[in-house]
Amino acid sequence: MQAVSMSTSVALPELTGHDDADLLISDVARLSGLSIDTLRYYDRAGLLGTVHRDGGGRRVFDRDTLGLLDVVLRLRRTGMPVKDVRHFVTLVRSGDTERAGRLDLLRAHRRRVLAQLDQLQDDLAVIDWKIAAYQAGEDGTEPPPPPPGWPRPQGQLPHPDSLTTAEPPN
Numbered sequence: 001m002q003a004v005s006m007s008t009s010v011a012l013p014e015l016t017g018h019d020d021a022d023l024l025i026s027d028v029a030r031l032s033g034l035s036i037d038t039l040r041y042y043d044r045a046g047l048l049g050t051v052h053r054d055g056g057g058r059r060v061f062d063r064d065t066l067g068l069l070d071v072v073l074r075l076r077r078t079g080m081p082v083k084d085v086r087h088f089v090t091l092v093r094s095g096d097t098e099r100a101g102r103l104d105l106l107r108a109h110r111r112r113v114l115a116q117l118d119q120l121q122d123d124l125a126v127i128d129w130k131i132a133a134y135q136a137g138e139d140g141t142e143p144p145p146p147p148p149g150w151p152r153p154q155g156q157l158p159h160p161d162s163l164t165t166a167e168p169p170n
Contacts, residue, residue, distance in 0.1 A: 023066070025059045032069075039069075046086050047072050049093055068092070078113045126150060 029036045043051045043059060049068050052060045061069070068089065075085050088105050091098040125147040133143040 023061045024054075025061065028061045028066070028069070032073075034073075042069070042072065045082060047082070047089055049089060075109065078109070079116065080109050084109070122147075 023031070025036055025039050028034070029039055032039075039059075042048050048065055051065055052062065054060050072085055072089070075088065076082070080088075084105065088102060091101045091105065094101075129144060129147050129150070136143040
């Protein structure tokens with residue numbers, strides 16, 4: 001079973017100073033801002049593929065591991081649950097035979113992220129409007145009109161947890 005290379009991190013040269021660095025966990029923690037405990041958790045949880053060890057048993061992060069870490073962090077930061085990230089990594093480690101599964105998983109996650117972005121844009125429009133309205137009050141000027149569609153009709157108000165649901169809102 002051949003693993004697919006995940007060295008896709010465009011930030012890798014900035015992280016390591018060169019393209020083919022092997023880093024110890026303390027180096028990765030220092031350079032990434034993640035704690036050593038978080039990196040160990042990601043390794044134990046199977047989120048980093050195979051992390052090699054040096055002669056002293058210390059974790060060594062090579063280019064592929066750093067690339068996969070970059071993708072894992074982006075998936076987690078955009079709200080993908082750990083179990084789904086673990087499934088993604090399993091599919092990656094399965095090689096080209098599981099490309100369709102990876103595509104399905106990433107496309108579904110992309111739809112959720114786009115729904116989150118849409119919701120955040122709507123939220124930001126209301127926040128910007130409120131700032132402008134309050135500033136107009138401070139300046140003694142006419143407040144701006146509310147954003148289109150505000151407020152939403154009853155039953156369509158955004159739910160505070162809707163950003164973490166599995167299905168994008170309709």
